[in-house]
Amino acid sequence: MSIPTIVINRLPVYLRELLRLEAEGQSVTSSQELARRLGMSSAQIRKDLSHFGEFGKQGTGYRIDFLRQHLQKILKVEREWDVALIGAGDLGQAIAHNNSFAARGFRITCIFDSSSARIGTTIAKLVVQSTDLLEVTLREKNIRIGLLAIPAEHAQKVTDRLVKAGIVSILNYAPVNLSVPETVRVQYMDPVIQLQRMTYYHL
Amino acid sequence: MSIPTIVINRLPVYLRELLRLEAEGQSVTSSQELARRLGMSSAQIRKDLSHFGEFGKQGTGYRIDFLRQHLQKILKVEREWDVALIGAGDLGQAIAHNNSFAARGFRITCIFDSSSARIGTTIAKLVVQSTDLLEVTLREKNIRIGLLAIPAEHAQKVTDRLVKAGIVSILNYAPVNLSVPETVRVQYMDPVIQLQRMTYYHL
């Protein structure tokens, strides 16, 4: 009935590759070409897309702009999203300065930190706010997405506050598993975990 | 015969949680406790571990230090790894300053950049080298792991050079899919992809 998560997880990868093909000036592609470029099977791409409708033409493949637009609608990224950044340390600052977020539709519109040394400073044109203002500001701005860039020790209790403040998607840069209600999604960004997934295969 | 990748991918998450439990002063745990903390089923944890041996005791569970050590051996992270960082821009600098790598066994030992403005500067006690020296330095230091933090446009051609220079694991921060031989592993760090995996579920 509902679309498997594993399928949803691949859609952004398809979307990114379509944008790349467009940037390269191509206007049509095929499941075969996409599969080759992404290192997967063409059957899987066609199967994944078939969950959402018919986007291609027999014999010719897919119009890139058409498929891209549909994927953006499906993923709800045809719009812009306001996101909150929690943590203004080294990592938080790097995130705030990374213009890839805004370039791809995720606008960092507020930054929070608990250290008085950082509150009131300006990072990427935003004044760092006290975490005391978390709930008020998130509700006021109706923000649903949080980027969590604080030490692991504080991650769970800040997460609980984010959830209470109406956040439903958390991108967690802290190297710790978070407990959230079923209505809330968490994705993890831990580079060391990723490295450890590869060293297993070293001789 | 060989262990499924999906199992290998979960082991670092188990390891991270075991380290956390140790830090909290606990010395014994169970598949149930781990499962609850990680939001998964206890059967899956036991099944995953059973690929590698018998680490627990009926009735009491797992000694944390014992299981942690075994997971570290299995993942080959009981040792330290030297890694190369390619890219000394904002992102590269943030990576270089992130002490979580060294704290968890991945030592960044050289940094490369192609911009003459950055070559020769010092970041996190390392002098930025010209990418011209990539092959020579990696061979000399026998480095197998690369962190790729350069613009998407250059990622594939630098990847090809890394592979030729003997790199077998790449953590790719550039928002682009990489083509590599089967002997080489790539993991991706693209925060926007992660965000797009969550917006689908928003109302």
Added chain:
DNA sequence: TAGATTGTTAATCGATTAACAATC
């Protein structure tokens, strides 16, 4: 002993793939 938890089996569930009719 009684209670708890492992490691493992078999069943269930879900994902991937190969193949092909439809059709551009």
Added chain:
DNA sequence: TAGATTGTTAATCGATTAACAATC
């Protein structure tokens, strides 16, 4: 028309789960 590629089906393959004997 001939060639190419889709969307879909059915078969295969793989992963997860429930259940429980073994045993600490």
